[in-house]
Amino acid sequence: MRLSSRSLSSSHCHCCSTPFSFSSFNRYPKMKSGSNTLMWFRKGLRIHDNPALEYAAKSSTYVYPIFVIDPHYMKPDPDAFSPGSKLAGLNRIRFLLESLLDLDSSLKKFGSRLLVLHGEPSDVVIRCLKEWDVKRLCFEYDTDPYYQALDGKVTNYASESGIEIFSPVSHTLFHPAEIIQKNGGKPPLSYQSFLKLAGDPHWSSSPLCTTLPMIPPIGDTRNCEVSEVPTEWVAKFEKPKGDPSAFIKPATTMLSPYLKVLLPVHSRGSKRGQKPHLSTNFPYWAAAWRDARTGFPWIDAIMVQLRKWGWIHHLARHSVACFLTRGDLFVHWEKGRNVFERLLIDSDWAINNGNWLWLSCSSFFYQYNRIYSPISFGKKYDPSGAYIRHFLPVLKDMPKEYIYEPWTAPLSIQTKAKCIVGKDYPKPGQFNLQASAYQLLFVYLNQNQTNQVCPVNPSWRPRWRW
DNA sequence: TGTCCGTTGCACGT
DNA sequence: ACGTGCAACGGACA
Numbered sequence: 001m002r003l004s005s006r007s008l009s010s011s012h013c014h015c016c017s018t019p020f021s022f023s024s025f026n027r028y029p030k031m032k033s034g035s036n037t038l039m040w041f042r043k044g045l046r047i048h049d050n051p052a053l054e055y056a057a058k059s060s061t062y063v064y065p066i067f068v069i070d071p072h073y074m075k076p077d078p079d080a081f082s083p084g085s086k087l088a089g090l091n092r093i094r095f096l097l098e099s100l101l102d103l104d105s106s107l108k109k110f111g112s113r114l115l116v117l118h119g120e121p122s123d124v125v126i127r128c129l130k131e132w133d134v135k136r137l138c139f140e141y142d143t144d145p146y147y148q149a150l151d152g153k154v155t156n157y158a159s160e161s162g163i164e165i166f167s168p169v170s171h172t173l174f175h176p177a178e179i180i181q182k183n184g185g186k187p188p189l190s191y192q193s194f195l196k197l198a199g200d201p202h203w204s205s206s207p208l209c210t211t212l213p214m215i216p217p218i219g220d221t222r223n224c225e226v227s228e229v230p231t232e233w234v235a236k237f238e239k240p241k242g243d244p245s246a247f248i249k250p251a252t253t254m255l256s257p258y259l260k261v262l263l264p265v266h267s268r269g270s271k272r273g274q275k276p277h278l279s280t281n282f283p284y285w286a287a288a289w290r291d292a293r294t295g296f297p298w299i300d301a302i303m304v305q306l307r308k309w310g311w312i313h314h315l316a317r318h319s320v321a322c323f324l325t326r327g328d329l330f331v332h333w334e335k336g337r338n339v340f341e342r343l344l345i346d347s348d349w350a351i352n353n354g355n356w357l358w359l360s361c362s363s364f365f366y367q368y369n370r371i372y373s374p375i376s377f378g379k380k381y382d383p384s385g386a387y388i389r390h391f392l393p394v395l396k397d398m399p400k401e402y403i404y405e406p407w408t409a410p411l412s413i414q415t416k417a418k419c420i421v422g423k424d425y426p427k428p429g430q431f432n433l434q435a436s437a438y439q440l441l442f443v444y445l446n447q448n449q450t451n452q453v454c455p456v457n458p459s460w461r462p463r464w465r466w
Numbered sequence: 467t468g469t470c471c472g473t474t475g476c477a478c479g480t
Numbered sequence: 481a482c483g484t485g486c487a488a489c490g491g492a493c494a
Contacts, residue, residue: 190491191473315474322475326488361489369487370475377475
């Protein structure tokens with residue numbers, strides 16, 4: 001992506017001459033005063049430590065702080081696997097709206113406010129630039145494919161129209177393009193090589209901006225339809241039905257789709273080099289994992305917390321990511337990435353992808369034999385299983401000796417705990433294909449795929465049987 | 467080619 | 481608590 005702008009020509013990185021602007025404050029380009037500035041908020045929804053806003057606030061007569069609500073992100077989608085839009089779960093959307101409210105109230109303390117607009121973001125931004133006679137456009141640089149596409153359209157228009165663009169790197173500590181360029185045009189594939197290329201973060205030599213002296217007022221908004229931050233939006237979405245843990249209750253009819261899906265894949269996948277794609281051919285493979293029905297309480301409890309809270313512990317992310325991709329289920333990491341992207345309120349495209357590449361041993365980390373046990377790993381930190389009892393109430397009376405592997409509990413114990421495995425709580429493998437049975441098929445299907453961790457030794461057997 | 471090593475594994479030994 | 485072997489490996493570097 002190219003952020004061309006005549007007034008930024010002197011703002012190249014001193015070490016690599018990447019044509020991007022940086023957030024080091026002493027490198028601000030010289031600017032004309034008295035112009036209208038558009039501050040386009042996207043991710044950094046704050047007024048402190050915000051180089052783009054700081055620059056916008058300097059020497060502008062009017063600053064229009066905007067956020068564009070993309071209907072693709074916010075429109076309820078009945079087909080999604082959790083309540084929310086096509087792209088984001090309810091928790092994520094709620095978190096975004098709360099962040100917007102917070103930003104709006106911060107701006108109001110300066111006599112400004114957040115102008116909320118609706119529509120396809122690049123169209124909306126370009127319309128604002130025209131309507132408000134904007135001379136300067138400020139926004140935080142972002143690497144997400146989503147923003148890269150938008151930014152391309154917007155910056156094309158802006159540079160053609162002589163609008164100054166200031167798009168500092170402040171979401172990340174390093175400039176991705178700079179790192180890749182230093183590495184001869186390729187992204188580093190190990191953590192050490194990344195550290196070496198990155199060096200010290202740029203803020204180590206320039207202080208963070210903690211206070212903003214003032215924010216210029218908003219000019220006339222003319223014919224652009226601006227609104228306040230929507231506060232009733234979340235109510236538009238369908239609430240999870242009934243008990244929040246309802247989706248962990250087994251439904252025996254769920255088994256048939258697996259069989260239905262398996263057969264055509266098996267017959268089709270017998271041609272070498274055809275590269276059938278797991279995530280499209282096996283839509284139900286990861287469903288048990290996603291819906292907290294794997295039968296491993298440690299894994300399922302984490303997935304319930306993810307769904308309910310939109311946040312899980314770092315090591316919990318490791319556990320479920322390992323389980324899904326290379327520990328037990330052998331599902332493509334992108335499948336898990338998509339679930340996290342939707343459900344985690346703090347998910348970030350780059351971090352999320354990076355972590356999944358890491359945990360699946362597809363990049364950066366390759367110790368495939370280091371597998372988080374879905375039984376003993378959690379037990380180490382929580383021997384009594386309090387975490388499991390909290391998020392899987394169905395197991396709350398299961399004795400601690402069996403809570404990490406309830407299928408081993410004698411039937412008398414299961415009865416006493418009011419939790420029969422296979423009925424009240426899934427038996428491992430009940431709702432997903434068993435890795436041991438489909439191992440060879442999996443190897444065959446995926447042997448030519450890249451970024452795909454798959455077993456290569458047919459003698460491999462899963463470590464934890466069910 | 468060979469060698470080293472890898473942010474946070476596990477199980478078993480002492 | 482600590483050390484060791486296990487093991488389906490890939491990337492960096494000499």
